[in-house]
Amino acid sequence: MSKIICSAAIRGAHKIMERAEAKYEEAMGKWGPDQEIGFPNTAYYLPVIYGMLGVPVKKLGDVKDVLDRCRSLLPDMVDEHVWLPYLAPALEAGMATFFAEEIIEAIRYLESPDFYTKTEDPSNGNLWLGAADDVILRKRGVEFVDGTAPGFAAVLGAPPTEEIAVQLAQELQEKNLYVFMSADHEGRSMSEMLVKAGVQVGWGTRLVSFGPEYTATVFAAGFATRAAMSFGGVKPGDFKSILFYNKDRIFAFAMPLGTVTDEWYANAAGAINWGFPTISDTPIPEVLPTGICTYEHVVSNVPHDQLVARAIEVRGLKVTVAKVPIPVSYGPAFEGERVRKDDLFLECGGGKTRAVEWATTKDMDEVEDGKIELFGPDVDDVGEGARLPLAIVAEFAGRKMQDDFEPILERQIHHFVNYAQGLMHIGQRDIAWIRMAKAGASKGLKLKHIGDILHAKFHQDFGAIFDKVQVKLYTEEDKVKEILEKATEVYHQRDARIEGLTDETIDTYYSCTLCQSFAPNHVCIISPERTGLCGAYNWMDCKASYEINPTGPNQPVEKGETIDAKLGQWKGCNEFLYKASRQALDHYNFYSIVHDPMTTCGCCECIAAILPLCNGVMTVDRDYTGMTPCGMKFTTLAGTIGGGMSVPGFVGHGKYNLTQRKWIVGDGGIKRLVWMPKRFKEEAAERLKKMAEEVGIPDLPDMIADETVGTTEEEILAFLEEKGHPALTMDPLLE
Amino acid sequence: MGFEIPKISYNGAIKEIPLGKESNRITVGGETCYPFHLFEGNMPLPPKIAMEVYDATPEEWPQAALAPFADVVHDPAAWAQKCVASYGAEMIALQLASTDPNAQNTTAEQAVEATKKVAAAIEVPLIVWGCGNVEKDTEVLKRIAEECAGENLILGPVEEDTHKALGAAAIAYQHTIAASTPIDINLAKQLNILLGNLGVPDERIIVDPTVGGLGYGLEYCYSVMERDRMAALTQEDERLQFPILCNLAKEVWKVKEAKLSDEEAPLLGDSTKRGVLLEAMTALLFLLAGGDILIMRHPDAIQLVKGFINDLMGS
């Protein structure tokens, strides 16, 4: 911690401490040790003291012990010549500050019972509310738990003008934060400025005028402390749990406005204990390295119009967007809606114009959350039936954001746009195609709304992996072309990266147990080269899904010691499988169809089966409904092996997996493939060709039979012999 | 060599959840084996039956279901008292059917009043069940939680959409939650995780997997409950180790077979017996699937099921 801040905080704490001691002596002289003392209507006594120390201060006499504890906590003043590199002394000074302030305020309740209103809102011309009682705590605290209020801003002092005060208050309210106000700057306080400007103040408007002095800041700390005890079930005295509860759950921060005095520093230091950082408008030294707080501790000299945004970022507050702000209905119900030629108002992409979608990562300071820009003409600038080029660029920033998440986020654009009534979306990347219906345009739908949709939905569904997103839309030919070029380069890099991922180089695979709802023993373990058999989950998806939902169906599986490299069996995977299958299975092989293959559930894209006569393997995909050479149609195969069983001779797999290097490589790999449906073969042609070349048999695709050759083993065997299919001369598949 | 029954080795246990006021605690859960597999583990706390009470005079109930309560159906508090006094109800379930916006759409105030009256009339634990409309339940159950602070009511249904508001209210005002999901083990687990993340203590969570009556989807619910228990007891799936509540009576008695009178369906046998047996069979099956709390209606059906429980528990 900065030495200046540290020494100022300790100096401040000493001053506050002396005040508390003087007050205590004075009160003792007046009332004696048996005088009852405390905040009104609460079961938590002086809450910070009660929470941190477990000491219930009931009588004036109880204060003595607490003051002694304060003294022992309080570090000596910092010597000018000594370098004090640690945060700890300042934190302890901050803690002592809060104890002392509670004592000062408690004695105030004794001395001037009417100093505070003890109500929810200002009354009888008195603006100062004082400590929240337990009724208020419960009622308002619920909002902290259910997320309707994520936290609070503890504002000390006052901004330079009333306009700024009103604007700050509004901004904080818009983020659903409570504003706890205390202290003055040059005789003015934020509470008073708001009232003067005609703004309603009180718990009802979430603008809480705690008190005129800096010591009233402790009411904020007290509120947070009680929240942990009453909503987190933390026991008084368990200070660690209370502080962690606040750090993890209450999105609060201190916002000193004006000259930061020693006493303010002391309060800011106190707040850091709770994980609440300080964001100030004045140029005080910054404390950026993180430790106690989630991110930075003290960020200073922030212009007023950026204070709230910066505070939210520093405290790590997640933005929530409850509703997608567009003039048409929105929801999955509209996903399947088509926009036909007759209904068409505007069209982008689909081969008629360029259209491209790109999700990319930027630095934190390059992204302004929720900023939507459109460069070029929008709906109003074109007539019915128009065509426009379109580039959609979603720029993400966040402390957890990774390049690997980009394709996953990008793929969502398809669903998200489709959910809007009057918008149709097909394709992705540079083959995106968007149609807007006349009905949508007449309701006021604009292309720019795509940005609003994406901002809202990305936050709703993927908020865990990024902090901020802004969207840029381009409808000018040259700009779109420029984006397209950039994006294309990125697509290539991504593809190369996925291609380059091999099972050997990755130690952590991911499980998927989503299908256990129906196939109770079924466990998919997904490695880079063994994507999920449903085709919906590859390794990267699972990794992201785990980040988004750490307790969900995709869990990391350390593959551990290799048991069989050829067939693909690892100790860690087996252990996971044993537990996840409820002890039904204790091992399986990733790369084999013959020896203990992976389990198969009913939603596999394809099922492979061995053909003994041909010494090879066939595969059939879900869309092919005819007979196959193994004597069963897809549906019969799925019904036979699809219940989460490991059935030697059969295995479910994804379409893409067929052309991954590891597809049944333990049994010989792609060279074993002797039959597949014609349509599937055409669909996979390009990748199949690549694989064939890789294994050194470039004309392999032509040797693979399909239904036009035959649907019995006998029929295709002749064909295989004629073509010289490699499977015929390989080692026997069945020993 | 004698025959040895193959045994399942369990590694999990269902959590014990205390219900009701401190003065009159009933605890459910605690199983360390599949339902009634007493040769493999323990069921320290036998399943409990809660009797239904409605917040407004029921319409369209078959005569068989109405008859035992004809004198009290207009007054939920008296109804609840009768259930306890005459039929030995172990718990009461107040169904707030009239709050449904598509029914009488009674207000949150009225629901609070009804709940308070019933709570005051009985000592046994009280389940309070909303109408199933997300917005309305949030409003009504939140108010009830607030106004009946400290009663330790069992509030349901608490769904994914309402879990934040109702979970927070349950924490603040100390109630138990029936976490309700539509017949899906993954969703059930997810909701329990979400409630945990919110800060709802484990001892305040009961699982409502959603059930259907005999002949109306029961098998499907049975499988889900069975899976739920397998995961909890043999897969160490900590987020599924909660007691299960089955709100079954309203499902059983709304179907055609339960409603047809003797004259309308002479081939289906005595209508009273028919309804009672449909309810008892449904209840028994859910007991076998892992139910810990059954919400039931007809005293004769309850009598039968209690007999089953005693037999199966060997007591």
Ligand code: SF4
């Ligand atoms: S088939 Fe797909 S969804 Fe099902 S468990 Fe495997 S990866 Fe998950």
Ligand code: SF4
């Ligand atoms: S076969 Fe298909 S429908 Fe049947 S349980 Fe499996 S996945 Fe579900």
Ligand SMILES: [Zn+2]
């Ligand atoms: Zn599946």
Ligand SMILES: [Zn+2]
């Ligand atoms: Zn499935």
